[in-house]
Amino acid sequence: MLAKRIIPCLDVKDGRVVKGVKFVDLKDTGDPVELASFYDKAGADELVFLDITASYEGRKTMIDVARRTAQEIFIPFIVGGGIGTIDQIRDVLKAGADKISLNTPAVEHPELITEGAKIFGSQCMVVAIDACWNEKMGEWEVYTHGGRKATGISALEWVTRVEKLGAGEILLTSMDADGGKIGYDISLTLAVGERTNLPVIASGGAGSLEHFAEVLTEGKADAALAASVFHYRQFSVQEVKKYLQEQGVEVRLS
Amino acid sequence: MIAIIDYGMGNVQSVANAFARLGFKTVLTGDLKTIKNCTTLVLPGVGAFGRAIKELREKGLLEHLREREQEGTYILGICLGLQLFFDSSQEDPGWGGLSFFSGQVVRFPTSVKVPHMGWNRVYHNNDNPLFEGIPCGCHFYFAHSFYGFPGGEELFLARCRYGVEFPAALRKKNVYGLQFHPEKSGEWGLRVLQNFGRMIIDAGNTSY
Numbered sequence: 001m002l003a004k005r006i007i008p009c010l011d012v013k014d015g016r017v018v019k020g021v022k023f024v025d026l027k028d029t030g031d032p033v034e035l036a037s038f039y040d041k042a043g044a045d046e047l048v049f050l051d052i053t054a055s056y057e058g059r060k061t062m063i064d065v066a067r068r069t070a071q072e073i074f075i076p077f078i079v080g081g082g083i084g085t086i087d088q089i090r091d092v093l094k095a096g097a098d099k100i101s102l103n104t105p106a107v108e109h110p111e112l113i114t115e116g117a118k119i120f121g122s123q124c125m126v127v128a129i130d131a132c133w134n135e136k137m138g139e140w141e142v143y144t145h146g147g148r149k150a151t152g153i154s155a156l157e158w159v160t161r162v163e164k165l166g167a168g169e170i171l172l173t174s175m176d177a178d179g180g181k182i183g184y185d186i187s188l189t190l191a192v193g194e195r196t197n198l199p200v201i202a203s204g205g206a207g208s209l210e211h212f213a214e215v216l217t218e219g220k221a222d223a224a225l226a227a228s229v230f231h232y233r234q235f236s237v238q239e240v241k242k243y244l245q246e247q248g249v250e251v252r253l254s
Numbered sequence: 255m256i257a258i259i260d261y262g263m264g265n266v267q268s269v270a271n272a273f274a275r276l277g278f279k280t281v282l283t284g285d286l287k288t289i290k291n292c293t294t295l296v297l298p299g300v301g302a303f304g305r306a307i308k309e310l311r312e313k314g315l316l317e318h319l320r321e322r323e324q325e326g327t328y329i330l331g332i333c334l335g336l337q338l339f340f341d342s343s344q345e346d347p348g349w350g351g352l353s354f355f356s357g358q359v360v361r362f363p364t365s366v367k368v369p370h371m372g373w374n375r376v377y378h379n380n381d382n383p384l385f386e387g388i389p390c391g392c393h394f395y396f397a398h399s400f401y402g403f404p405g406g407e408e409l410f411l412a413r414c415r416y417g418v419e420f421p422a423a424l425r426k427k428n429v430y431g432l433q434f435h436p437e438k439s440g441e442w443g444l445r446v447l448q449n450f451g452r453m454i455i456d457a458g459n460t461s462y
Contacts, residue, residue, distance in 0.1 A: 001374070001375065001415070002370070002372050002373070002374045002416060003372060003373040003374065003375075003393055005372050005373065040440070045372070045373055067267075070265075070267060070268050070271050071274075071275075074268070074271075074272055074275070074437060074438060074440055074443060074444055075395070075438055075439075076395055076397070076435075076438045093264050093265050094267060095267065096265060096267045096268050096271065097265065098265055098268075098438060118302070119301070119305075120264045120300065120301055121264060121301040121302060121334075122369060122399065123300060123369045123371065123397040123398065123399070124264060124265070124300060124397075168369050168371070169369075169371060197364070197367050197368060198367065198368075198369075199367050199369070199371045199372070222367065223372070252393040254392075254440065254441060
């Protein structure tokens with residue numbers, strides 16, 4: 001049986017991990033590679049590096065992060081943020097990343113999904129969707145530019161469209177739930193899962209062990225992504241997985 | 255020296271990194287001359303079947319791989335690399351494969367999410383050194399929409415279930431194929447590559 005995946009997410013700026021990370025036993029808590037290695041040993045199934053660097057120069061450091069990570073750890077990882085062309089996708093994959101995720105560029109240039117899938121395969125084309133409930137629309141709306149720009153696009157329609165365009169996986173962030181630690185957005189995750197045959201990584205809202213179980217069972221997500229609960233050591237990846245196993249969820253325990 | 259064949263298809267660096275971590279000498283190359291001088295060949299690859307065959311043909315590698323298979327060179331195919339060992343694929347019906355294994359590469363049924371993405375349990379036969387020291391039923395990382403199915407089960411080294419039962423590892427004489435990514439399957443994945451490396455050393459196929 002396919003295991004449900006637990007995926008820590010690292011926000012990287014100018015090649016350094018941001019969001020205060022409290023790891024006393026790491027020499028350099030700001031080094032994404034060292035942190036990646038830590039999470040690999042802790043049992044993470046996959047990792048996401050989200051590049052939030054603003055400058056072009058700074059972005060080049062992400063290639064170096066990908067290259068060094070691929071030399072150190074032997075689990076899959078996704079690089080997202082700041083990737084908007086075929087050449088940039090190629091560079092990141094060549095460095096050793098397994099997948100790239102597209103958010104704003106996917107909305108602005110949907111043909112990029114198709115072209116990337118044709119060249120590199122759908123399995124490495126992740127479309128990241130930031131969704132927020134819009135009361136007027138009566139549905140979830142897609143946001144771009146790091147959640148700053150509303151697009152008027154229905155999230156559920158967008159999911160159907162990106163699947164047709166050649167996406168291989170959906171990284172779904174609920175902006176309503178993100179940062180609140182009140183649990184993943186189960187209704188959004190479930191609705192998206194019903195619209196697509198692609199694997200769905202749920203993101204935003206993790207605050208307790210129960211939240212992980214909820215989104216992977218009731219929400220039918222294939223993977224659960226979290227950042228602060230792991231970075232601040234509220235609990236470890238291993239603790240989450242042990243809890244899930246007790247709840248009868250298939251996980252990979254090494 | 256192990257040649258890791260680079261034919262322009264996605265993340266092949268990680269395969270080289272994994273072998274490097276294990277202390278094996280590899281060369282990541284798409285150059286026919288260099289590959290001719292290598293004693294062992296690894297054919298990795300992510301991407302589409304047709305495009306991969308086209309790239310291999312243009313580099314003169316399709317014919318070379320067929321010759322090496324006949325000569326008894328150890329060849330390891332990973333993911334798409336394994337699929338290229340078959341006769342053809344539903345992914346790109348117009349293209350012929352290497353035909354090391356007879357049969358077709360087919361798509362997963364619609365009853366499951368496609369791609370088959372993530373860690374799944376692999377059950378090996380316990381009768382091949384490739385899986386020595388690896389618990390039966392532990393997880394390996396998969397990322398694919400198609401799988402190859404040979405005529406019979408006599409080539410199976412390991413199997414996996416996802417909607418259907420399909421071969422996770424196959425072997426015919428000197429040709430080995432893995433549908434999962436050993437270079438992305440953590441500790442047990444590295445162990446598979448180490449076992450493969452040991453096997454070729456034991457066979458005197460290469461020197462280190």
